[in-house]
Amino acid sequence: MAINIDEMAVFCKKKGFVYPSSEIYGGFSGFFDYGPLGAQLKRNIMNSWWKYHVQDKEDMVGIDGSIICNPKVWVASGHVGGFGDVMVACKKCNENMRADHIVEDQLGVQAEGLSSEDFDKLIKEKDVKCTKCGSDELGDCKVFNLLFKTFVGPVEGDKAVAYLRGETAQLIFANFKNVVETSRLKLPFGIAQMGKAFRNEIAPRNFLFRLREFEQMEIEYFVHPDKEKECPYVDEIKDYELLVYSAEMQENEKEPVLMKASVALEKGIITNGWHAFWLVTETKWFEELGACKENFRIRQHRKDEMAHYSSDCWDLEYKFPFGWKELQGIADRSDFDLQQHMKHSKKDMSIFDEETKKKVVPFVVAEPSLGVDRAFLVFMFDAYSTRKDEKGNEVTVLKLNPKIAPVQVAVLPLINKLQDKAREVFATVKNNFNCFYDKSGSVGRRYARMDEIGTPICVTVDFDTLEKGVLTLRNRDTAKQVRVKIEDLNEKLNLFFAGEDFENLGTAVEK
Ligand code: ATP
Secondary structure, X not given: OOOOHHHHXXXXXXXXXXXXXXXXXXXXXXXXXXXXXXXXHHHHHHHHHHHHHHHOOOOEEEEOOOOEOOOHHHHHOOHHHHOEEEEEEEOOOOOEEEHHHHHHHHHOOOXXXXXXXXXXXXXXXXXXXXXXXXXXOEOOOEEEEOOXXXXXXXXXXXXXXXXXXXXXXXHHHHOHHHHHHHHOXXXXXXXXXEEEEEOOOOOOEOOOOEOOEEEEEEEEEEXXXXXXXXXXXXXXXXXXXXXXXXXXXXXXXXXXXXXXXXXXXXXXXXXXXXXXXXXXXXXXXXXXXXXXXHHEEEEEOOHHHOOXXXXXXXXXXXXXXXXXEEEEEEEOOEXXXXXXXXXXXXXXXXXXXXXXXXXXXXEEEEOOEEEHHHHHHHHHHHXXXXXXXXXXXXXXXXXXXXXXXXXXXXXXXXXXXXXXXXXXXXXXXXOOOOEEEOOOOOHHHHHHHHHHHOOOEEEEEOHHHHHHOEEEEEEOOOOOEEEEEHHHHHHHHHHHHOOOOHHHHOEEOOX
16 A cells, blocks of 8 residues: 555654654754664665675775865865755745745746746746745745855854765765775776765755755766776676656657666667666665565656766656655766866876776766665655455555565564563574564564564464474565474574575464
8 A cells, every 4th residue: 555755754653763853842854863663774774785885896895984074075076166956935924945846846847957047937927836825925046055064173163164064975086096095996996985964955855855964875986088888787787677768758758668778778768888787786776675666767867957067867766655756866977076176186086097007087977876765765665565454454564675674583472471482582593683572462463563563574482382392483474374493493584584485484384
């Protein structure tokens, strides 16, 4: 069953995934806190991303940069001068709104790339109204810089101004030379980073989708400037199907088309093998962690949306209940950032290319940049389902992939008398899996509680455990049960978490 974003926020709070930040003081717009289950789920998502993108790849390394750094980084990157959204305020109720959002919502037009003047004209001509009070008395549009300012050191003042990082990516560029010199990397290679980013968003909305404090998982992938289109990995991804929404399809009001990556390349829809490679790699990461592929598409930026330094950009989009929205941008940034930092720092950013025996400033051919909180929402939406229980009541089953489920195994004594044995079983598994011990309530209720938070397996200790040394394992998604010997428990659970079918783990229990 599909739920909307507000219902998801309610569910997340009720079950301990996410709470409004500082709620006892009325909350704080754009800020949320992850509760016990949410913190674990988010950590699992980030660990999986790091393993898939950094640890499992020979051409990737990772860094962990500081949140506050020399403000010159943000001058060089262009964030101090130009990292803004166009804002418009209502003269009647003082509500601040993002001009692109109200224009898109009320007029149904794409508004990315429009200037303040364009917005002023549209808002006046088409009678766009305040989203809060409905008034058409809106002020003039102005650009609002999204960087959060702070002061470093004991004296406040212009000289002490620094910024909370607006993205993690700039730290990759600022550390580029250090990383290359200490990691013996050869082109092509990527540098990854995950961590907090901060944007003083004009209108945070849609729960975790648009926050003022959020987390990113970003990669800058560097290639030789003369080999910008030579991706050696195209063969690995050529048969993977993507729902493609090219700039041409958007301009001619056509529907997106499902096609293999190889077809998109042959037809010249995707012009660079690296882009196809990264778009597939990213979609696959989601799919392998249990997201539904049908809810993903790749959308090319139209010319009017593209940054001036970018020759092509594709977004990975997800079908949220409030529409198709960006999860991740995969942009071609050429050598724009390294050149900017070279200019401002006066430090050489070129590297020696062994093959051509020349110094080159590498190109960033792709910048897969993903918001953790948006990924968190994807996994929650795609996992959320309901079924009828034995009494015909509708119950929630959160079908999270076992690899990221916050609780992997719950150990339940059938009745209180069996607690000693259950504790013994718990002790044998708790070091290997994320486990939860639950003794309170009927076993049916405990199963239901575990289904709601996405625990893939419950291990029940019953009288047969005492008499015959066997345990009952119950599967969240099917409610089926199998019997397993105590001494085999860890091995069977390992098999399950490695992908083995639940039914193959032991002897089926007939209902
Ligand atoms: P949007 O158009 O949605 O504001 P953006 O194009 O400004 O996003 P990028 O600067 O490309 O976003 O940031 C990379 C990724 O970081 C985004 O694709 C998104 O997943 C995440 N992200 C950006 N801003 C936010 C935010 N305010 N809250 C949560 N995640 C965000």
